Amino acid sequence: MAFEDLKAELALLINQMENQPEDSHELYMQVREKLNExxxxxxxxxxxxxxxxxxxxxxxxxxxxxxKG
Incomplete structure (x- = not known):
């Protein structure tokens, strides 16, 4: 995947995170996956x-x- 594509996907994920905080765990996992790529x-x-x-x-x-505690 091209660097520009990854940057665009990350920007989209950040935008989604700001607009849908109830899904923060899922978005965190997606951000983490993209950063790992x-x-x-x-x-x-x-x-x-x-x-x-x-x-x-x-x-x-x-x-x-x-x-836990």
Whole structure:
């Protein structure tokens, strides 16, 4: 997949995330998948999306900890 195609897909995912916060887990997984594709191809990663991925992952991990205890 071309770099420009990946960038366009990521932009679409971000837009969906902003418009449909109830699906944040699914969108997080899609963002993560696209970033992993970019990593696999050795493409540069947009810092803001990497930061978003990390923040969402931390948020979901905190959610899980709250449910456990």
């Amino acid at each position: 970019m990593r696999a191809f050795g493409m540069p990663l947009p810092e803001d999306l990497v930061r978003l991925e990390e923040e969402l992952e931390a948020s979901f991990a905190a959610e899980q900890e709250t449910k």
